[in-house]
Amino acid sequence: MARIAVIGAGMGAMAAAARLAVAGHRVVVYERTRTYGGAVRRFERDGFAFDTGPGLLTLPAVYRDLFVKTGRQPLEECVGLVQVDPSSRHVFADGTEVSLPNASRAGVVAALDEALGEGAGERWGDFLVRAREAWDRTRRPLLEEPLWSDWRVLEEKEPYPGVPHKRLWRTRRAVKLHEIGSWELRDARLAQLLEGCALAYGLDPGIAPASAAVLPYMEHAFGTWHVRGGIRELARAVYERCLERRVEFVFGAEVIRIVEEDGRAAGVELAGGTAAGADFVVGTGPWRLGGLVAGRELYGARDVPAEREDRYPGRVVVCLALRGAREPGAAHRTVVHAADGEGDLDLFRHGVLPDLPTVLVDRPDDPALRPDGEHESVVLTATVPSATEYDWAAPGTAGAFADRMVAAAERAVPGLRERVLWREVRTPLDTERETGATGGAVPPPALAAPEGVLHPANTTSLPGLFTAGGWSHPGGGLPHAGMSGALVAGLIVEGPGFRGSQ
Template sequence: MARIAVIGAGMGAMAAAARLAVAGHRVVVYERTETYGGALRRLERDGFAFDTGPGLLTLPAVYRDLFVKTGKEALEDRVELVQVDPAARHVFADGTEVSLPNASRAGVVAALDEALGRGAGARWSDFLVRAREAWDRTRRPLLEEPLWSNWRVLDEKEPYPGVPHKRFLRTRRAVKLHEIGAWELRDPRLAALLADSALAYGVDPGTAPASAAVLPYMEHAFGTWYVRGGIRELARAVYERCLARRVEFVFGAEVTAIVEKDGRAAGVEFADGTSAEADTVVGPGPWRLRGLLPGAELYGAGAVPPEPEDRFPGRVVVCLALRGAREPGAVHRTVVHAADADGDLEKFRRGGVVPELPTVLVDRPDDPALRPDADHESVVLTATVPAATEYDWAAPGAADAFADRMVAAAGRAVPGLGERVLWREVRTPLDTERETGATGGAVPPPALAAPEGVLHPANATAVPGLFAVGGWSHPGGGLPHAGMSGALVAGLVVEGPEFRGSQ
């Protein structure tokens, strides 16, 4: 039985801890804050409750597998999963609206044809067929297997099979997500649907590779799910599974260094000067591991280099406590698209200027657990924004001014929103940084294969006994990816470098 120290209690870390404990190891999780869950936090006040991280779950099979592999109780024995239908309502800049059914291609085709005109549904359906090809080509290396030693093959060819497009006497295929929108979807509203799927993951649709088409495909193929009581309940269930498997948690324990002995990781040191020995250390992303083990060569020559966390965007979340009941027919999620998506994204890229009219996700769960009574409603607004290192969210009035614009945008989706607000709380990338430790409060994107894709460093480092888990390591950010990260780390610790992933 090995002693394993896990730094942080995020979803990937807890997924690894539970699996390692079942394998017979003694696992201790050291978390610098006073709670678990990483970005899956909950704000509670005056009988209202809000998810301040992801609002919905895709690929629930990842967490079903975790519960199957770590005990007799299934995931659905611990939480109630509800398939959201419609998957989302979209409000476009020109006033057009469409509600897309959950995991129903025929329903989506019919809805798009009715709202956007005949042929729109077929173009979107054909796009999803091509997106599935990209998914089939990248699913195992990017989700289910440790990062290949010859990872550069994932950078050599765009896995999305773009349609030939003739332009200026040349025939080209889409290699960027925005080119799919312009050349294949041929409707600014369909292009906005595609762009939103990337933006929701913190991926800039203007620079994202065409392989980011797998993101809307995941939602279409596997559905989007809500956890009754809020997504925070998923974190609670994973935490309780860890406790049931005798994982020990130490909260308020800030790890300041990784102890190295005889060339391998041998424990952790804390801010109060104490230390704990370990045979194996599972740490956070590589960018922060550098600070915990300065001077060490974490990744050998030819490995995927760690990217600075603050080069990726963050999120602003506005929690709204509303007077008045949720109106009949209200949907769980509405996407209010920016009036000038291209212009706002261009500002975004130039020096971290926040968009004037952002795309806003409006989450309105019909869940009595989140409101004091039937005469009130809790609503969460989310927008992707520059990280705190790109924009000064602490400047006087900066957060509130942007929140005002988000509320104004959301007013297109929620009747009488402005008059219904009892109070609100605004959370910026500064809050994300405080809770997760991510530089600037940036949100890690999922791994995407392509010549200009996004790949994260491997879970195994060049330091024996030291592994990295979570969104800043392979396979990147997103709730499903966090669960797979934990599975990969556990496999590598238990089986060694010969581990080749789930079967």
């Protein structure tokens, strides 16, 4: 039995802790805040409750596997999973609206044909077939296996099989997401549908690789799910599974140094000077982890570098407590697409707020999230520059941008402003305080492509030190965090020969 110290109680860290504990190890989690879950938080007031992190779950199989491997109760006995339908509703700048059925290619094709015109659905359906090919090519190396030592092969070729496009005397294939929109989808609204998905993951739609097509495919193929009581209930269930496996949690414990002995990780030192020995240490984001290991580079010249987290954007979340009942048949999620797509791009290129942001409107039909049937809780989310790229502490800044988000959301929920009892605005500064991520940035998922997104491996140059969570392989997002925990547990239990689940 090994002693294992885990830094942070995020979803990836807890997934690793539960798996390591069931393998017979003694696991202690040190969390600097007073609660678990990382970015998966909940805000509560006056009988209203709001998810302030992810609003929906994709790839629930990741957490089903975690619960199967760590105890007798399956996931569905620990949380209530509801497949939302429609998967999403979209409101475009020209006033066109479309609701997309959940996990139904035929239903999506028919809905798009009816809303956008004949042929639109077929083009989107054909795109999903090509996106599936990109998914099949990249699923194992990017999600299910430790990062290859020859990881650069993942950057050598675009895995998305673009349709040949003849331009003047040259024939080209899409290597950027926006090229798929203009060359293959050939409809500004379909392009917004595609690029809006990338934006929601914190990716610049203007430069995102074509392989980002796997993101809408993932949601289409495996569905989108609501957790009764909110996504925070998933974090609670994982935390309780850890406790069942006798994982120990120490809250309010900030790790300030990784202890080294004989050239390997040997424990952690906490603020206040207390030291805790360990045979293995599972760390947090690689960028921040470097500050805990004095005088040592955790990644060499041949590794994916641990780059600054704040080179990615963050999110503003507006929690709205509304008077009046949720109307029957309202979509759980509505995407209100920006009238000016250049505004969304400016946040990446110039670190400025878009005047007309793309806004996600989440309206869960869940009695646990509202005081009674005569009220409704709504969450608005927009991708924005991180707190190091924009001064979110400036007086009036957060409130003014929240006003713009509410105005945009009113295109999806008429009369929204008149129904607001109160609101809570959360910026990247709140994310930074809760997760420690530099600037409150949010990690994107890994993508293979010549200009894709790769995160540092779960192993480091210091023997015995591993990393789990959204800033490590395979990147951000709830399912990816769970996968990182599985990879770290496999590497510790089985050793460097571990090649992922079969």
